Amino acid sequence: MQSSDAEPIVRIRDLKKNSVNFVLENVDLSFANSFRRVMIADIPTVAIDMVEIETNTTVLPDEFIAHRLGMIPLVSTMCDEAMRYTRDCTCEVRCQYCAIELQLNVACHEANTTMHITSNMLEVVPTNKPGSYGSYDTDDGGEELAKRVENFGHPIGKDDPDVPPILICKIRMGQELRVRCIAKKGIAKEHAKWSPCSAVAFEYDPHNKLRHTSYWYEYDARAEWPLSENAKEEDPPRDDVPFDYNAKPTKFYMEVETDGSLGAQEVVHKGLQELQTKLANLILGLKPEPPENDAFQSGAGAGGGALGGQPNGAHDSSQLGGWGMPPPMASGGSAWSPPRAAGGAAGGAWGSSPARTGGGGGGGWGSPAAAPWGAPAGGSAASGSSGGWGSPAAQGWGSPAQQTNGWNVG
Numbered sequence: 001m002q003s004s005d006a007e008p009i010v011r012i013r014d015l016k017k018n019s020v021n022f023v024l025e026n027v028d029l030s031f032a033n034s035f036r037r038v039m040i041a042d043i044p045t046v047a048i049d050m051v052e053i054e055t056n057t058t059v060l061p062d063e064f065i066a067h068r069l070g071m072i073p074l075v076s077t078m079c080d081e082a083m084r085y086t087r088d089c090t091c092e093v094r095c096q097y098c099a100i101e102l103q104l105n106v107a108c109h110e111a112n113t114t115m116h117i118t119s120n121m122l123e124v125v126p127t128n129k130p131g132s133y134g135s136y137d138t139d140d141g142g143e144e145l146a147k148r149v150e151n152f153g154h155p156i157g158k159d160d161p162d163v164p165p166i167l168i169c170k171i172r173m174g175q176e177l178r179v180r181c182i183a184k185k186g187i188a189k190e191h192a193k194w195s196p197c198s199a200v201a202f203e204y205d206p207h208n209k210l211r212h213t214s215y216w217y218e219y220d221a222r223a224e225w226p227l228s229e230n231a232k233e234e235d236p237p238r239d240d241v242p243f244d245y246n247a248k249p250t251k252f253y254m255e256v257e258t259d260g261s262l263g264a265q266e267v268v269h270k271g272l273q274e275l276q277t278k279l280a281n282l283i284l285g286l287k288p289e290p291p292e293n294d295a296f297q298s299g300a301g302a303g304g305g306a307l308g309g310q311p312n313g314a315h316d317s318s319q320l321g322g323w324g325m326p327p328p329m330a331s332g333g334s335a336w337s338p339p340r341a342a343g344g345a346a347g348g349a350w351g352s353s354p355a356r357t358g359g360g361g362g363g364g365w366g367s368p369a370a371a372p373w374g375a376p377a378g379g380s381a382a383s384g385s386s387g388g389w390g391s392p393a394a395q396g397w398g399s400p401a402q403q404t405n406g407w408n409v410g
């Protein structure tokens with residue numbers, strides 16, 4: 001066992017364009033798993049979000065086609081800076097900063113042939129073209145466009161003969177597909193099509209010394225369960241050493257595979273960044289006095305209740321909140337919300353999730369409407385509906401009533 005204050009170590013075993021295999025040491029199991037989940041669900045990419053079907057005489061129904069289009073990975077390099085969420089944009093509906101238009105226009109005129117409609121036939125409409133979605137809105141001088149790579153928003157592998165295109169539909173003579181698509185920035189917490197990863201997995205304790213796994217076997221578990229490759233990295237268990245029930249895993253064998261929208265390296269970096277941001281917001285939220293004159297104070301008061309209040313729902317302001325927080329913050333001040341979520345009243349969980357799926361009154365984590373964690377319910381300001389932790393009325397952590405796009409979902 002390593003000492004618990006040892007520095008985390010990352011050792012890259014294999015790095016390819018779309019996959020990376022590395023060993024992560026001296027971190028907690030919970031950290032390794034948070035890292036995995038953040039890479040899967042919290043890194044923004046671009047994906048087709050709206051489809052306008054002009055003609056569809058193929059054998060597949062419109063919905064089917066729309067779904068298949070949504071699942072096509074689009075080049076999303078530096079998506080964080082190169083594109084805005086529509087909800088954060090200054091435009092009315094969509095513009096070149098928050099939307100990319102793609103068109104597909106294919107018809108088969110040849111007899112006795114089956115034509116394949118593939119992702120390579122999707123054409124990105126240049127934003128400066130008159131009449132395109134990108135041009136009708138005012139230009140507010142954003143820097144996003146300058147940060148885009150040349151093929152930003154294009155289907156992956158479009159210009160690469162070594163990458164086989166993605167089949168959308170097959171057509172025969174007389175059949176046609178003509179659609180207009182709007183691609184948007186999003187994260188996989190809202191829809192899996194925005195995930196940059198096709199798979200993220202990790203293994204720890206390949207010898208099962210910690211006994212976190214119970215093997216099913218006929219006669220002999222060791223003979224019937226061959227060891228993984230990672231077992232070579234660790235000492236085999238010795239029969240003369242007693243079982244250490246206090247032992248914790250410290251070494252994690254991680255494998256990240258992307259769908260091509262982002263490179264593996266970018267996914268890992270962005271994943272760490274995102275996790276850091278989340279933890280920074282948590283620390284900020286637990287600070288006794290939130291900074292003045294910023295977005296954290298917006299949305300005061302109403303609704304209340306996500307994580308606030310005492311477990312018994314009492315509103316006695318003489319009591320401290322459950323988590324040892326100093327007494328009253330400004331009543332109703334929403335200590336949790338990071339600035340970018342503060343705008344939308346219906347904010348989903350923790351700022352990073354899209355507001356439009358946040359649901360009406362959903363007071364998730366970091367919703368501007370939520371009362372601060374553990375703070376007293378603040379007299380009458382945030383009373384009423386404010387249920388405590390574990391109360392069925394609460395909309396927060398672990399509550400069955402939670403419908404928002406929060407941490408517990410998906």
Ligand SMILES: [Zn+2]
Pocket residue numbers: 086089090091092093094095096097098099
């Ligand atoms: Zn816009």
